[in-house]
Amino acid sequence: xxxxxxxxxxxxxxxxxxxxxxxxxxxxxxxxxxxxxxxxxxxxxxxxxxxxxxxxxxxxxxxxxxxxxxxxxxxxxxxxxxxxxxxxxxxxxxxxxxxxxxxxxxxxxxx
Amino acid sequence: xxxxxxxxxxxxxxxxxxxxxxxxxxxxxxxxxxxxxxxxxxxxxxxxxxxxxxxxxxxxxxxxxxxxxxxxxxxxxxxxxxxxxxxxxxxxxxxxxxxxxxxxxxxxxxxxxxxxx
Numbered sequence: 001x002x003x004x005x006x007x008x009x010x011x012x013x014x015x016x017x018x019x020x021x022x023x024x025x026x027x028x029x030x031x032x033x034x035x036x037x038x039x040x041x042x043x044x045x046x047x048x049x050x051x052x053x054x055x056x057x058x059x060x061x062x063x064x065x066x067x068x069x070x071x072x073x074x075x076x077x078x079x080x081x082x083x084x085x086x087x088x089x090x091x092x093x094x095x096x097x098x099x100x101x102x103x104x105x106x107x108x109x110x111x
Numbered sequence: 112x113x114x115x116x117x118x119x120x121x122x123x124x125x126x127x128x129x130x131x132x133x134x135x136x137x138x139x140x141x142x143x144x145x146x147x148x149x150x151x152x153x154x155x156x157x158x159x160x161x162x163x164x165x166x167x168x169x170x171x172x173x174x175x176x177x178x179x180x181x182x183x184x185x186x187x188x189x190x191x192x193x194x195x196x197x198x199x200x201x202x203x204x205x206x207x208x209x210x211x212x213x214x215x216x217x218x219x220x221x222x223x224x225x226x227x228x
Contacts, residue, residue, distance in 0.1 A: 009151070036219075043115070043202060043219035044154070090153050097167050098144065099217065101153030 002027045002093050004102035012108040019063075019078040021105045023091030026072065032094040033074040035065055038104075039087050047089075050074065061085070081109045113137060115220035117203050123226045124193055131189045132223045136205030143186050144217070145178055146202040147171065154202055160186060193227045200224050 007022040025031060032051050036044040048059025055067040065076045074091060086109045091102040116135040124130050136143050141162050146154035157176070158168045162183035172178075175193075180186040190197055201224075206217040 004153075041221075041224070043117075043221045044204075045219070046216050049216070092153075097159060098156040099154075100156070104151070104153050 002031070002100050004091050004093050004100055006089075006091050006102035006105050008105055009103065010106045010108065012110060013081045014110045015083055016080050019076070019081045019085065019107065021076040021089050021091075021107065023065075023074045023076065023102060024072055025074060025091070025093045027093055033065075033067060034092040034099065035059065035063070035074075035076050036090045036092060036101075037061075037087050038090065044090065047076070081107075083109050083111065085109055115203055115205050115218050117201075117220035117223050119223055120221065121224050121226075123228060126195060126227055127192055129189065129191045130193060130225065131187055132201055132225075134186045134188070134203030134205075134220060136185070136203070137207075137218055140205035140207045140218075141183070142206045142208070143180055144204040144206075145186070145188050146204065148200040148202055148222070149198075157188075157201075190225075193225075195227045198225055198227045 003026045005024045034049045035047040037047050038044050047063050048057045050057045050067045058064045063078045065074050067074050088104050088106050090104045092099045118133045144159040145157040147157055148154040156169050157172050158178050160180040163180050175191045178188045200222040202222045204217045204219045
């Protein structure tokens, strides 16, 4: 079975600072990897995805993630945090016919 | 609005009652998924359909839960004899293609929040 671990259930950064949200996965086959964002009382919105090809993936709202097979990681970064980035972020990996999600990381952005 | 639509958005019910939720996927999407999300957790897979066929069910889906997708369009998720542990956000997602979640994006609805009192 595939699994996803997100280190840090809560991350707090200052506005303008670097955002780094960590994701490690386990998979017996080449994975498809995703990052989703969830705002309060909303569904999930896709930020970015890795399927094949370039390992550095750019997404919406200035986010990007790098697939590192040797480290089984897919960390999410953004150079400069905005207040509007405050939300819950979920890393996910394909697992058979479904997505398996990590436990989520709540990002807080301080003024 | 051409996104995934879920109704109702909120449902409060007494323990032991039955509830039914509806999901309308994006019209051309052939795959439909149900997930459950409890507070502070990531979504957990419940079941999925390809067109009208229910192809996979999670062990989380006890015999009190049933899902249907008649004619491969909208889907319903029914919970019978609700328990307090059923309180959660129920999310629906849809996607297009033979390979789910491959290079095609999965679109999520806003969810139905169930509270069992």
